[in-house]
Amino acid sequence: MADEDLGLDNLFAQARQKRTALPDDLAVRIQTDAETIRLSRLAPAPRPKPSIWARLVSTVGGWQGLGGLVAASAAGVWIGFSAPTFLPDPANLLTSQETTFFVADLGFDSSFLENTE
Amino acid sequence: MEDLTSHPQDVRGADCFASTLSDDALLRQFADGEAGAARVLTDRLGPRCYSVAMRMLGNRTEAEDVTQDAMMRLWQIAPDWVSGQAKVSTWLYRVTLNLCVDIRRKKTPDRLSDVPEPEDDKASVVDRMQDEARKDALQSALAELPERQRQAVVLRHIEELPNPEIAGIMGVSVEAVESLTARGKRSLTVILTGRREELGYDNGG
Known part of the structure; x- marks a missing residue:
């Protein structure tokens, strides 16, 4: 067994001596992989796609714009419910049956119409 | 360590x-x-x-x-x-x-594609095969070992790692590593001894 072990140990020793260095092209490939990963980590992360809500806010001019929009809408609702006295009632304006108008209001010389009578 | x-x-x-x-x-x-x-x-x-x-x-x-x-x-x-x-x-x-x-x-299982194409120099084919086989006797013998034995033998006797590290790598106990390397070496000895004649060691080669 000792002789057999000796032969095997010799083969192991030869195998250890024959341990090859990393082939140059393989070393380059490994380095390229490392560099690709390193640079991808250094680069800023891609921005996530904005949500529909974020895009809507952006369209109306950001949060300030949205605030103005909300304030204007609230004022509109308030005016609708409790209009100041000097404003005409919008409901009456819409449903008014009064269709009388004066030609003179059209803003041009209508005297020739008077001559025909 | x-x-x-x-x-x-x-x-x-x-x-x-x-x-x-x-x-x-x-x-x-x-x-x-x-x-x-x-x-x-x-x-x-x-x-x-x-x-x-x-x-x-x-x-x-x-x-x-x-x-x-x-x-x-x-x-x-x-x-x-x-x-x-x-x-x-x-x-x-x-x-x-x-x-x-x-x-x-x-x-x-079909490894035919891995076999290199034969060359024209027919006279030296056997010699060259024997030479290659001798050079790589260990490699071809290792290939016959069960996977775990081959891993343990390579890590212990070629990479020269200590048994506790091999145990960590293979996810087994140190005793299991010792057993695997011992069995692996015994199998290698048997395989290599059986090949001595076919490799031409007895012909002064």
Whole structure:
């Protein structure tokens, strides 16, 4: 067994001596992989796609714009419910049956119409 | 335990300082964006990875692919690496062995495509085959061992790793490693003895 072990140990020793260095092209490939990963980590992360809500806010001019929009809408609702006295009632304006108008209001010389009578 | 991380094989100029760092520290540096760390790690760990893959697979192209793949996984895991939990080399050996097992499982039983084309120099074919076989007697004998025995023998007797580290790599006890290497060596001896005659050792070769 000792002789057999000796032969095997010799083969192991030869195998250890024959341990090859990393082939140059393989070393380059490994380095390229490392560099690709390193640079991808250094680069800023891609921005996530904005949500529909974020895009809507952006369209109306950001949060300030949205605030103005909300304030204007609230004022509109308030005016609708409790209009100041000097404003005409919008409901009456819409449903008014009064269709009388004066030609003179059209803003041009209508005297020739008077001559025909 | 011998510190296997202290034998960089190829260190160049600016990497001298990095070469004194542990694998752990280098991996952390790489995760922090230090380019030189990858170079030192490649020089230090790449050859071991490649050597094991060559012995496990006996095929240069496959060994190169496994080495590149294992190193790629190292670069990828760098930011998540927990220092002190395991040795980087232990982790890398384990990944390499697993990749080798995957490749061997994927291989079809038909290995005809791996056989090189015969050359015209017919007179020396037998001599050359015997010579190649002698040179690679160990490799061909290793190929006949069961997977786990081959892993244990390669790590113990070619990579010269201590048994506790082999146990960590293979996920078994130290006793199991001792048993695997002992059985592996016995099997190798039997295989090699049986081949002596067919390899022409008795003809003064």
